[in-house]
Amino acid sequence: MTIQRLRSVEARPPEAPAAVTGYPVVLKGIGKTFLTQSGQLVKAIDNIDLEIEAGGFVVIVGPSGCGKSTLLNCIAGLEKTETGTVTVNGHQVGGRVTDDVGYMFQQDTLFPWYTVEKNIALGLRYAGKLNHAESRGRVDHLLEMADLSSVRKSYPSELSGGMRRRVALCAALAIQPRVLLMDEPFGALDTFTKASIQQYLLKFWDSLRPTVIFVTHDLEEAVTLADRVVVLSRRPAYIKEIIEVGIDRPRDVYAVKDTPEFLTDYRRTWRALGGEFDH
Amino acid sequence: MKKLAVAATQILLLLMIALYWQYGSVETQLFSRPSIIIPRVVELWHGVIGLPPLWRQVSDTLQATLLGLALGIGLGFSIGVVFAEFPVIRESAAPYLNAINAVPRVAWVPVLTMMFGFGLVTKIIMSALIVFLVVFFNVLDAATHAPEHLLRNVRALGGSRWASVRDVRIWVGLGALMAALPSAVALALVGVVFAESLAAESGLGSLMFNAMHANDTRDLMISAIMLAAIGVVLAGAVHVLQSWLAMRLPQDLRGDNHE
Secondary structure: OOOOOHHHHHHOOOOOOOOOOOOOEEEEEEEEEEEOOOOOEEEEEEEEEEEEOOOOEEEEEOOOOOOHHHHHHHHHOOOOOOEEEEEEOOEEOOOOOOOOEEEEOOOOOOOOOOOHHHHHHHHHHHOOOOOOHHHHHHHHHHHHHOOOHHHOOOOHHHOOHHHHHHHHHHHHHHOOOOEEEEEOOOOOOOHHHHHHHHHHHHHHHHHHOOEEEEEOOOHHHHHHHOOEEEEEOOOOEOEEEEEEOOOOOOOOOOOHHHOHHHHHHHHHHHHHHHOOOOO | OHHHHHHHHHHHHHHHHHHHHHHOOOOHHHHOOHHHHHHHHHHHHHOOOOOOOHHHHHHHHHHHHHHHHHHHHHHHHHHHHHHHHOHHHHHHHHHHHHHHHHOOHHHHHHHHHHHHOOOHHHHHHHHHHHHHHHHHHHHHHHHHOOOHHHHHHHHHOOOOHHHHHHHHHHHHHHHHHHHHHHHHHHHHHHHHHHHHHHHOOOOHHHHHHHHHHOOOHHHHHHHHHHHHHHHHHHHHHHHHHHHHHHHHOOOOOOOOOOO
């Protein structure tokens, strides 16, 4: 496969779409209650049903504290659901982490004591596949696609914020996840860095085609990236509206902002979320 | 230039102290004088009747200190990071460790002497015990409070508990160890001298203790100066080790380096 340069995504021939590797994810009747520090039971999530097709790109938006991260943790198997089930490719996730799911967190989760290369290969090491020739090739390939080959021996503290996020993205992708969960991954970045890494993300998604479930509170980001934007209500969260984004793929994150589809869907998302702010 | 000035000042200070000690109004009965001490060092170096030669006393003390330090750091660090990962073990052991920690250090010497006799083993274990406690509690605390998001990332990537220890807790613990190292080294020497003064036939601690009984201020001063010299050398070695470690780990060890 040829490596596309960052800005040349537009020019990519549309007749060669990569095969979908993602798995379908089905959420059925998900509910979750919290015990607050003062001892009160708070219902965080209320009965969420959502079907995400294999290789889809779904963005979840909602007011802060509405349980978006909890939802991702349940899909990852880091937390158990209270009611309802999560199935990935037909298999129920029962609070156990599997190789099928990759997770990119909001915080800077790079291990400061390991080099870029070692950070990216960590998941492969856990899977016992570190010494496979295929694994080595994959790390090289990811580094190249993310334009990180020159810093592979560097430590995270030597990189810029945007580069660190790219390393984290590669680390999540190295295990070849069928489902990639992203929890406000670019929230702390400035506008320009954010646009650049969004473009990288779309490039990776176009070529690897995992199912992506992406949480953000940035509506511009949501519409730029998503096939579908799922709008959650404030706590207890339920699905308020699902917006099908009509922008063609492959997308150029810089150019989409000028399309009429972007403006229409952006406004629809705002309207859907609008009612959730007044208290 | 600055280094030269510092070195010159240090030597000047040493000379001034020595000159004052020799010619100033110092109570000779209590503090002796360099002119008395220097011939005595030469005498002791080769050994006098009833005492092992001074070089052997110095090397015995140094050897016990280094071995105690190695044992204490090794055990304190490894048990600390493992306990950090397993709360059930940690919380079950807590009252016992606190009990051991609460016993005054010097009170262990008679117990250890009864178990291991007069000599090297008692010194090493006494020293290791003190070092262990300071290293263990520091490393345990840091590694227990390792950054939560890194631990979560290990789990999300499919890592085991052993992976959490190896990829997160050890490194966080290493930062705490580096910080605790100067006091660990000083305490290792303290432990050895404790044990020597109460239960040994050789070593600077025993030289000091014997001198006190014999009312010999010369030997008292000699052992104190030798211990101070060992302390300075060890502190220097720690400094070198710390900068070496800091170079190998080019990031802050607590892992919270946000932009």
